[in-house]
Amino acid sequence: MVEVRTAPGAGFxxxxxxxxxxxxxxxxxxxYYAFxxxxxxxSADTGWSVSAVTGAFSAxxxxxxxxxxxxxRLLDxxxxxxxxxxxxxxxxxxVVGIAVAPSWPWFLAAWLVAGLAQSATLYPPAFAALTRWWGSDRVRALTGLTLAGGLASTVFAPLSAALLGGFGWRGTYLVLAAVLLVVTVPAHLLGLxxxxxxxxxxxxHADPGAIARSRPFLLTVAAVFLGTFCGFAVAVNQVPLLIERGLDVQTAAWALGLGGVGQVAGRALYTRVVGRLAPPARAVLVLAALAASTALLGLLPGPAWLL
Structure with a gap:
């Protein structure tokens, strides 16, 4: 590990x-969003139940x-x-293992490996990188990253649906594995x-242990856990729900992609709310909006209303 005392340049x-x-x-x-x-x-091709397929992803x-x-610890x-x-x-x-899995246990094992990859590639390590390199200006960088990251479903949900028609789900995952290899490996290796x-x-006099055991911290963790569970459950089940209500895969995928646009808009709006509302009020507002939109998915009568 090499420590530096000067802040990195703006270009870097x-x-x-x-x-x-x-x-x-x-x-x-x-x-994530291709799944x-x-x-x-x-499920239709393999005969595995939707619950089993989703369970492997959740694992x-x-x-x-x-x-x-x-x-x-490795990042540090x-x-x-x-x-x-x-x-x-x-x-x-x-991802290749997911694509070629001959049985559900192999499918599960491939997703377990994918989970390890997720831990080293999704937001947490990226946030750590920006926080350390951007220093006191980290909020601006983190905001930019989350605004861009919100477009992942907008890009990859319709793309996965388009590939599905020509390659099937196995071929689609093979194509996506190639995209992951060509884009992210050299970008991380050379760009970071x-x-x-x-x-x-x-x-x-900091005492992280006391903070972690405190009632406000535990309640915050519980609220974030439940909110995240709700949001991820909606994302994973939205396409099957819309297909069940009469939409084709491509249209349902575009609907999921619109959620990415909503994420970008919501995050942009959130930056305007910061400073006007206290953190507890902001958290309650966001969780209430999430609860209301989730309830609408179950209550509205047809796909046209859901779109």
């Missing part, structure tokens, strides 16, 4: 931000959470270049070059 910081915008759109698109579009076809997400602890020591490059390289055979600053010293 812009390059890192642009690289991570590109790789986050691609990584989220391949490792909701392809899941109904996977991968479950693996990514504890793996993130190890990834964080080596920086994001090697960690995110390794994650991208691991993601390629994982640079000295990695040492970790800042913790505040004097």
């Amino acid at each position: 910081r812009r390059r890192v931000l642009l690289v991570l915008c590109l790789t986050e759109i691609t990584s989220w698109g391949v490792l 909701p579009v392809l899941a109904p076809s996977i 991968g997400l479950g693996v990514s959470a504890p793996a993130g602890i190890v990834v964080g 020591r080596w920086g994001p270049r090697w960690v995110m490059t390794a994650g991208s390289l691991l993601g390629v055979p994982a 070059r640079g000295p990695w600053p040492g970790a800042p010293a913790p505040p004097e």
